[in-house]
Amino acid sequence: MLSFEHVRKFIFSDFSLHIPRGAAVGLIGPSGAGKTTLLRLACGMLAPETGEVYTLQKNPVEKRSVLRPRIGCLLERMPVLEESVSVLDNLKNLQIVHRMSDKEFEAEYSVLADAFGIREFEHSTVQGISFGQRRRAELAAVLLHQPELLLLDEPTNGLDENAKQALQKVLKERVQQGMTLVFSSHNMKEVSDICNRIILLEQGKLLYYGEESTLLRKYAPMDSMRLKIAGNIPDMEDLPLEKYVVEGDELVLTYNSNHITASEILEELLKQTSVREVSIQKPDLADVIFEIKGGRNNK
Amino acid sequence: MKLTPYLAFAKKSFLNRSAYRFNHFMGILNTLVRIFIFWCIYRALYGERNEVDGITMAMVTTNFVLSIGMDALFSINDYYLPNRIGNGSIATELLLPISFKGRMLFENLGNTLFQLIFHFAPALVVCVVTVGVLPPVSFGCFLLFIISAVLGYGVLWNLSFLLQTFSFWLLNMWSLMTIKNVFLNVLSGSMIPLWFMPDWMAPVMNLLPFSSIYFTPVQIYLGQLSAKEIGTKFLVQMLWIGVLYLCGNVFWKKGKKKLVVQGG
Numbered sequence: 001m002l003s004f005e006h007v008r009k010f011i012f013s014d015f016s017l018h019i020p021r022g023a024a025v026g027l028i029g030p031s032g033a034g035k036t037t038l039l040r041l042a043c044g045m046l047a048p049e050t051g052e053v054y055t056l057q058k059n060p061v062e063k064r065s066v067l068r069p070r071i072g073c074l075l076e077r078m079p080v081l082e083e084s085v086s087v088l089d090n091l092k093n094l095q096i097v098h099r100m101s102d103k104e105f106e107a108e109y110s111v112l113a114d115a116f117g118i119r120e121f122e123h124s125t126v127q128g129i130s131f132g133q134r135r136r137a138e139l140a141a142v143l144l145h146q147p148e149l150l151l152l153d154e155p156t157n158g159l160d161e162n163a164k165q166a167l168q169k170v171l172k173e174r175v176q177q178g179m180t181l182v183f184s185s186h187n188m189k190e191v192s193d194i195c196n197r198i199i200l201l202e203q204g205k206l207l208y209y210g211e212e213s214t215l216l217r218k219y220a221p222m223d224s225m226r227l228k229i230a231g232n233i234p235d236m237e238d239l240p241l242e243k244y245v246v247e248g249d250e251l252v253l254t255y256n257s258n259h260i261t262a263s264e265i266l267e268e269l270l271k272q273t274s275v276r277e278v279s280i281q282k283p284d285l286a287d288v289i290f291e292i293k294g295g296r297n298n299k
Numbered sequence: 300m301k302l303t304p305y306l307a308f309a310k311k312s313f314l315n316r317s318a319y320r321f322n323h324f325m326g327i328l329n330t331l332v333r334i335f336i337f338w339c340i341y342r343a344l345y346g347e348r349n350e351v352d353g354i355t356m357a358m359v360t361t362n363f364v365l366s367i368g369m370d371a372l373f374s375i376n377d378y379y380l381p382n383r384i385g386n387g388s389i390a391t392e393l394l395l396p397i398s399f400k401g402r403m404l405f406e407n408l409g410n411t412l413f414q415l416i417f418h419f420a421p422a423l424v425v426c427v428v429t430v431g432v433l434p435p436v437s438f439g440c441f442l443l444f445i446i447s448a449v450l451g452y453g454v455l456w457n458l459s460f461l462l463q464t465f466s467f468w469l470l471n472m473w474s475l476m477t478i479k480n481v482f483l484n485v486l487s488g489s490m491i492p493l494w495f496m497p498d499w500m501a502p503v504m505n506l507l508p509f510s511s512i513y514f515t516p517v518q519i520y521l522g523q524l525s526a527k528e529i530g531t532k533f534l535v536q537m538l539w540i541g542v543l544y545l546c547g548n549v550f551w552k553k554g555k556k557k558l559v560v561q562g563g
Contacts, residue, residue, distance in 0.1 A: 045390050047559050061559055068396035079388045096307040097397045 003054045004041070012037070012204045015051075019182065019197075021148075024175045026191030026212075027184035028285060029201035035184040036076050038201070039151045042182065043073045056149055069098060072147035074155055080141045081126045087137045088122040091144060098145040105144075112140040115166045131158040139167060149180045156190060168194055188285030200288065212285065217258055219291050220283035225253045225262060227275050234272035239265060257282075304397055305405040312409030316417075323417065330371045330422045337363045337490070338430045354494045358521055361433040364426045365520060366489035366513035372411055372419045373452050373512075375459045377476045379403050381466035390558065400551070404456065411452070436522030443529055447516040450536035455483075455512045457543035464547055467554030482507070488514035508539040 003018040012034055019025055027035045040046040041053050044060030044067065053060060056070055074080060081090045095105040113119050116136040121129050126137065135158045142150065150171075156164050171194050175181050182199075185191050191198065198215050200208035208215050222242060228250055236244055242254040253265065262280050269275060316323065338360055345356045380403070383389040392399050426432050435441035462479055466472050484490040486509035493504065493514050504510045515532045518524050524532060 043394060045394070045559060064393070065396070068394055071394065073391075073394065075390075077387045078390045079386055080391045082388070083386070093308075093311075094395075096304045096311070097395045099301075099304060099396075 004038075004051070012048075015204070015206050017199065017206060017209045019180065021180055022175065022178050023197050024171070024181040024195045025183065025197045025199055026195035026285075027182060027199045027201065028186075028188065028191055028289065029199075029207075030289060031186075032203070033201035034204045035201060036153050037204075038199075039073065039075055039153050039182065039184060042149075043071055043075070043151050045075070045078070069145065070148045071151065072142035072145065072149070073151040073153075074138055074142045075151065075153045080138050081134070083127040084125055086123050086125050087118060087129070087133075090126065090137070091141060094141055094144050100145065108144055108146065109140075112143055112170070115170050116140055116163060117166075132160060132163065135159055136163055139170075143170065143174070146174075147179065150174070150182070152181070152183045154185055155183065156185065156187060164190065188289065192285055198285070215285075215288060216283055220287040221256045221258045222254055222283060223257045223262065224281040225251075225255070225265060226277075226279045226281070227251045227253070227269070228277040229269075229273050230276050231273035234269050236269075239268060241265075305401050308402050309405040309409035309412070312406040313413045316410060316413040326371065327418055327422055330367060330418065331425055334363050334367050334422075334426060334430065337367075352494065354492070357431060357433050359492055360430050361521060362488060362492045362514075362517050364423065364430070364432050365517050366487065368419045368422060368426075369448060369451065369513050369516070370489050371422070372414045373455050374410060374414055375407055375456055377459050377463060377479070378472065379407075380460070380463040381472045384466045393555065393558070400460070403460070407456065433521065435520050440519055440522050444516050444520040447519050447529075447533065447536065450533065450540065451512040451516050453540040454508050454536060454543065457540055457547055458508055458512075461543050461547040461550060464550035464554050467550070467557055483509055483512070486510060487512045488517060508543065511536045511539050 004015055027038060029035055037046065041048060042055050042060065044055065044064045047061045056067060058067055060067055081087070082093070085093070091109060092105070095102075100108070113122065116139060118133075118137055118140055121133050121137075124133075126134060129137070135155070139155060142152075156167060159167065168190065171181060171183070175194075181195070183191065183195060192212060195212075197210060198208065198212050199206065200215060200219075208218065230249075233246060233251070236253070240255070240259045242256060244254070245252040255265065266275070266278065341356065341359050341363075345351065345359075349355060380389070383392060389399075423432065435444060458479070462475055463472070465475060469475065486493075486504055486507055488510065493510055496504065511532070515536060519529055519532070
């Protein structure tokens with residue numbers, strides 16, 4: 001469990017939020033929003049100038065030694081593997097550090113090595129492997145001791161599609177087992193797939209913290225509905241639509257989902273004509289970021 | 300502090316050393332060449348004389364063999380911390396559930412044990428056969444020599460750690476470490492036996508920790524110190540360990556604080 005109370009550090013001001021145990025939280029926002037800084041505060045590698053940060057109910061700077069076995073973190077510019085040592089030896093060093101028995105290590109290593117395809121390069125030194133392979137090994141390193149809290153900063157950078165899928169699977173399993181995850185990414189689909197809560201930051205301000213669906217309604221409420229109609233073009237003057245376009249036998253409607261729902265529109269249209277096909281396009285988290293950036297640029 | 304993980308790192312460090320055999324043999328050769336060069340120089344300086352100011356050539360040779368041997372034995376990696384600060388991994392290591400200093404010490408102890416068995420011992424045998432080494436004056440002196448050598452290691456490790464903590468503020472540690480090594484070579488007796496230093500140097504040497512590292516154990520081995528003097532030298536060695544440890548800890552804590560305030 002994490003909580004931030006009135007934190008003030010560099011770019012943050014009057015920032016308060018609480019992340020409950022077992023949550024999978026996606027940290028999103030434009031570059032420079034403060035995502036990495038927030039993760040550094042959470043793991044105790046940064047101290048707030050004023051305010052308080054509690055990680056697993058403890059001050060992460062003062063109680064670092066107590067928290068160390070319970071946290072896993074993979075942050076920018078914080079290498080977790082020794083360059084001149086093989087991947088396997090690096091992980092065996094972590095086995096010693098986390099006081100894992102050989103049996104525990106083998107069981108956990110087997111799962112992670114298979115998931116991330118590490119075995120093919122486990123005897124290579126870290127400096128001799130590719131960036132993607134290094135990232136896979138780093139992920140195994142931070143997951144090895146089954147942390148209660150996992151802090152990941154852009155973990156899919158450099159990963160191929162298979163490795164991304166594997167990471168998603170492992171993270172989802174761990175969250176189901178009770179791990180708390182805070183995960184920053186520019187890939188909104190990943191965040192959407194893995195996380196059940198979203199923190200939206202912009203220039204050190206907490207714009208939103210909560211469920212994704214609520215966020216979308218707040219920042220990107222415009223849905224789009226495409227219909228193939230079989231009869232007459234219906235009269236839509238009374239519907240609160242943003243706009244509508246007629247393209248032959250197709251209708252493209254744009255509407256604010258806070259004002260009218262898709263079913264309400266369909267119900268009204270079916271009174272006037274027959275509809276052969278319907279497809280609804282909803283905005284995603286990328287649209288939210290786009291909206292925020294657009295707003296900032298307009299200012 | 301549970302010792303199990305630290306002993307595991309010491310063991311790992313010991314085993315890792317055996318992987319680089321060529322490097323190891325070159326290390327022994329380097330030690331022997333250094334001893335041989337100094338032996339040749341002092342042999343030439345002594346000429347036909349048996350002793351100079353009461354110091355025999357055999358004592359000088361023993362001093363070189365023991366102090367250069369201990370230098371090889373106490374092979375402390377002066378860049379252990381600076382390298383980690385340089386590449387940023389110190390931040391990750393501070394988040395691991397193990398003492399960074401403890402790991403650093405035990406990895407070095409594993410290395411030192413390897414050096415003792417596979418570097419110091421064979422080099423000593425070669426030296427005994429070739430240039431000749433005086434035996435310890437008594438078994439008691441030999442035991443006291445070992446205790447003093449362990450304390451000397453403590454002085455050197457803490458001195459190295461103190462200097463390494465400066466890497467939190469300095470970008471390049473090479474010059475600082477080079478200065479330390481020059482002082483170590485000159486003022487510890489491994490290059491010039493301290494018996495031959497001018498009298499005005501004595502107070503300078505007494506104010507610095509270097510003579511406590513190699514020269515004190517050598518003096519005890521050769522039986523040059525009375526029981527009272529040995530007690531005093533032990534106290535001086537322990538005092539240096541304490542002072543350097545405390546200073547190192549102050550800088551270590553300040554460095555960690557700097558890292559946390561400014562980010563890893």
